Amino acid sequence: MTVELKLSRIFQFKTLLGIISPIVAVITAFVVGALVILVFIKSFELTESAFVRLAEKGVPAAVLDNLQVLKGKEYPNKSTFEKDLRAAIGDQNYAQYNRTIKKEALTRENPLTVYDAIFTAALKDRDGWGNVIYRATPLILTGLAVALAFQCGLFNIGGEGQMVMGGFAITWIGFTFVKLPAFLLIPMCILGGAIVGGIWGGIPGYLKARRGVHEVVTTIMLNWIAVAFTQYLTMAYKPKESWIPHTYEIAKSAQLSRLAHYLNPLGIDFPKSNLLNTAVLLSIFAVIFAAYLLRRTKLGYEIRSVGFNPTAAECAGINVAKNTVLAMAISGAMAGLAGVNQVMGYKHRFRYGVFEGMGFDGIGVAFIGRNSPLGVVLAALLFGILDHGGLAIDVSTKVPREIILVLKAVILIFVVISGEITKRVIKRIQKRQEARA
Amino acid sequence: MESILAIMASSIRFSIPYTLAGLGGTYSERSGVVNIGLEGMMLIGAFTAVAVANATGSAWLGLLAAIIAGMLLGVIHGVVCVTFKADQIVSGLAIIIFAAGITVFFAWLLFNQTQIKSEAYLRVPLLHDIPAFKVLFSEIPPMIFLTAAIVIVSHFVIFKTVFGLRLRAVGEHPQAADTLGISVDKMRYTGVIISGALAGMAGAYLSLEHAHYFVKGISAGRGFIGLASMIFGKWTPFGTAGAGLLFGFGEALKPYLPKVVPSQFIDMIPYVLTIFVLASAVGRAAPPAAIGIPYIKE
Numbered sequence: 001m002t003v004e005l006k007l008s009r010i011f012q013f014k015t016l017l018g019i020i021s022p023i024v025a026v027i028t029a030f031v032v033g034a035l036v037i038l039v040f041i042k043s044f045e046l047t048e049s050a051f052v053r054l055a056e057k058g059v060p061a062a063v064l065d066n067l068q069v070l071k072g073k074e075y076p077n078k079s080t081f082e083k084d085l086r087a088a089i090g091d092q093n094y095a096q097y098n099r100t101i102k103k104e105a106l107t108r109e110n111p112l113t114v115y116d117a118i119f120t121a122a123l124k125d126r127d128g129w130g131n132v133i134y135r136a137t138p139l140i141l142t143g144l145a146v147a148l149a150f151q152c153g154l155f156n157i158g159g160e161g162q163m164v165m166g167g168f169a170i171t172w173i174g175f176t177f178v179k180l181p182a183f184l185l186i187p188m189c190i191l192g193g194a195i196v197g198g199i200w201g202g203i204p205g206y207l208k209a210r211r212g213v214h215e216v217v218t219t220i221m222l223n224w225i226a227v228a229f230t231q232y233l234t235m236a237y238k239p240k241e242s243w244i245p246h247t248y249e250i251a252k253s254a255q256l257s258r259l260a261h262y263l264n265p266l267g268i269d270f271p272k273s274n275l276l277n278t279a280v281l282l283s284i285f286a287v288i289f290a291a292y293l294l295r296r297t298k299l300g301y302e303i304r305s306v307g308f309n310p311t312a313a314e315c316a317g318i319n320v321a322k323n324t325v326l327a328m329a330i331s332g333a334m335a336g337l338a339g340v341n342q343v344m345g346y347k348h349r350f351r352y353g354v355f356e357g358m359g360f361d362g363i364g365v366a367f368i369g370r371n372s373p374l375g376v377v378l379a380a381l382l383f384g385i386l387d388h389g390g391l392a393i394d395v396s397t398k399v400p401r402e403i404i405l406v407l408k409a410v411i412l413i414f415v416v417i418s419g420e421i422t423k424r425v426i427k428r429i430q431k432r433q434e435a436r437a
Numbered sequence: 438m439e440s441i442l443a444i445m446a447s448s449i450r451f452s453i454p455y456t457l458a459g460l461g462g463t464y465s466e467r468s469g470v471v472n473i474g475l476e477g478m479m480l481i482g483a484f485t486a487v488a489v490a491n492a493t494g495s496a497w498l499g500l501l502a503a504i505i506a507g508m509l510l511g512v513i514h515g516v517v518c519v520t521f522k523a524d525q526i527v528s529g530l531a532i533i534i535f536a537a538g539i540t541v542f543f544a545w546l547l548f549n550q551t552q553i554k555s556e557a558y559l560r561v562p563l564l565h566d567i568p569a570f571k572v573l574f575s576e577i578p579p580m581i582f583l584t585a586a587i588v589i590v591s592h593f594v595i596f597k598t599v600f601g602l603r604l605r606a607v608g609e610h611p612q613a614a615d616t617l618g619i620s621v622d623k624m625r626y627t628g629v630i631i632s633g634a635l636a637g638m639a640g641a642y643l644s645l646e647h648a649h650y651f652v653k654g655i656s657a658g659r660g661f662i663g664l665a666s667m668i669f670g671k672w673t674p675f676g677t678a679g680a681g682l683l684f685g686f687g688e689a690l691k692p693y694l695p696k697v698v699p700s701q702f703i704d705m706i707p708y709v710l711t712i713f714v715l716a717s718a719v720g721r722a723a724p725p726a727a728i729g730i731p732y733i734k735e
Binding site: 040041076077155157207211213214216217218220221222224225227228229231232235360363364367400402403404405406407408409410412413415416417419420421 | 471473513517521522523524526527528530531532533534535537538539541542543545546547549658661664665668699701702704705708709711712715716724729
């Protein structure tokens with residue numbers, strides 16, 4: 001076997017593992033989520049069939065008669081059920097039969113119905129997946145931000161800050177230059193968001209390159225500075241009559257139209273209430289841009305070299321400092337554009353609540369997507385499904401929708417663990433092949 | 438004069454969660470593990486404290502439960518970062534997201550609401566009956582003394598004991614420590630678990646003593662201010678406590694400030710100062726050398 005052939009085999013194996021490991025992680029996380037639901041979601045209800053079973057188990061008819069008061073009532077809480085049960089059948093019978101009755105009355109939630117509710121709500125019709133894509137749109141941008149910086153060996157957890165700073169810039173331009181026509185104002189808003197986000201991302205890049213400060217700490221701190229600063233700005237630009245802490249509305253010419261506006265005239269039926277808007281085109285463009293930048297340009301090559309081995313890159317004449325600042329600035333610009341969807345496409349005003357958490361979700365998206373542009377899109381869609389589908393489980397099941405956050409956290413944990421295991425497996429295989437050669 | 442005293446007292450009260458979380462960060466980072474999950478550990482602590490205190494009627498049991506809950510999250514962080522050598526930042530982030538989800542999840546399940554009033558108070562059993570102490574404790578929560586004691590003990594533990602020396606060795610140069618027969622993994626686990634315990638305690642203070650209730654997202658970035666206190670205090674217990682006091686002072690000053698100074702600018706101070714001490718040329722803070730790098734035995 002020639003060396004080239006062996007190398008290509010390793011490469012294929014690596015890609016395959018790279019694709020499989022996040023999938024395994026996601027599935028494992030769903031299993032853990034199912035266990036959480038099975039263990040903790042329980043309620044007590046005495047149904048008709050429970051009465052039959054209780055009679056079979058030898059519970060006297062007199063007790064069963066007393067129990068009729070509780071029939072059909074649902075108790076999500078064990079202690080209230082116990083209280084009512086004791087009141088209904090008396091202390092003595094309670095002591096004798098409470099275990100049997102509780103066992104028969106206990107109903108658990110089937111995790112599969114919960115997952116089914118999530119995926120049905122997210123994917124069953126155009127409205128569902130339209131909302132999924134709408135929710136994925138900003139996550140693609142914040143995810144790309146993390147992925148791009150990671151390619152340069154930098155961990156940008158400042159997406160949240162870069163996003164709100166960019167988002168505020170977009171809003172400010174949108175409500176300040178109200179006289180401008182759409183074809184000027186929309187590009188100005190987008191550019192403004194990218195520049196301000198880029199500056200906010202460039203600061204930690206500069207501090208890393210010039211002063212050797214680790215970017216993780218500075219980006220964390222800059223997140224909170226950005227949140228406090230935009231909160232101040234929001235109050236400063238709040239309409240006087242408004243009780244809600246949000247800014248003035250952006251000009252009509254800066255607002256993006258919903259996709260239904262274009263699809264309906266074409267004869268494609270798409271609900272008008274669906275939030276999916278033209279900002280999604282920007283996200284698609286950003287994905288193509290990121291993929292092109294990384295794979296086809298000199299800058300992308302340099303960024304990846306610095307990420308792969310900064311010392312070697314330095315020796316090869318690549319300016320590590322310059323690439324560090326540039327990678328962080330481009331990364332920040334990407335995150336800064338998340339506001340295009342959130343402000344220009346949806347809220348038309350600035351409010352932190354519209355953004356909250358999306359910068360951090362971007363980190364999850366990047367890691368699940370293994371820091372590749374295409375992977376980021378898929379992971380963002382997964383998060384979109386969870387976010388949109390999660391709204392449905394509050395209505396149709398007894399599970400609080402915060403289970404979605406738990407799922408996201410567990411996915412994240414398993415993704416980093418499986419990524420690490422994959423890395424070790426690949427290393428071991430390479431070593432073995434080297435030893436054989 | 439009275440307002441100066443009031444500001445001083447409330448500075449100390451505000452500083453407790455920062456100091457405790459910062460100390461937690463110190464133990465973890467001294468052992469070489471970054472713990473940005475402090476925020477999440479704090480949140481879980483805050484919830485557990487109220488839930489257990491309300492169920493048992495004892496706030497001290499609530500505090501204990503919060504410490505245990507924090508430690509459990511510390512174990513998770515340890516498993517991910519020390520055993521599996523996975524990324525410490527992502528693990529910390531996952532812990533924050535997990536805590537934000539699981540606390541509200543259980544708040545809905547157990548209490549059917551996201552704001553839970555704390556019905557028990559932290560009281561020192563015998564001392565509290567003495568009139569003089571009664572006045573003292575109504576003004577100054579007993580956890581202040583506990584925190585002060587922990588700060589002093591931590592200083593001795595980290596800098597004057599064999600355990601502390603090993604902890605720091607593992608965080609500065611794990612290979613060397615390993616060569617001398619110190620188990621890097623064991624020391625790092627210990628550091629992270631202590632860190633979880635202290636962050637859980639900080640959370641219990643927030644819900645039991647500071648706010649008297651638990652509400653969704655009550656930690657509100659205080660874990661990160663704890664992290665900032667640790668960095669500003671250059672990874673030392675006394676430094677962390679000092680920084681915690683400084684940031685608490687800023688918080689206490691807020692109601693007394695003239696209107697021209699927006700409170701949001703006070704909020705930024707800890708973060709701006711942290712970046713400043715990390716980047717400045719004079720009196721620069723340097724983290725432990727092996728921080729964030731998993732130790733893999735060759």
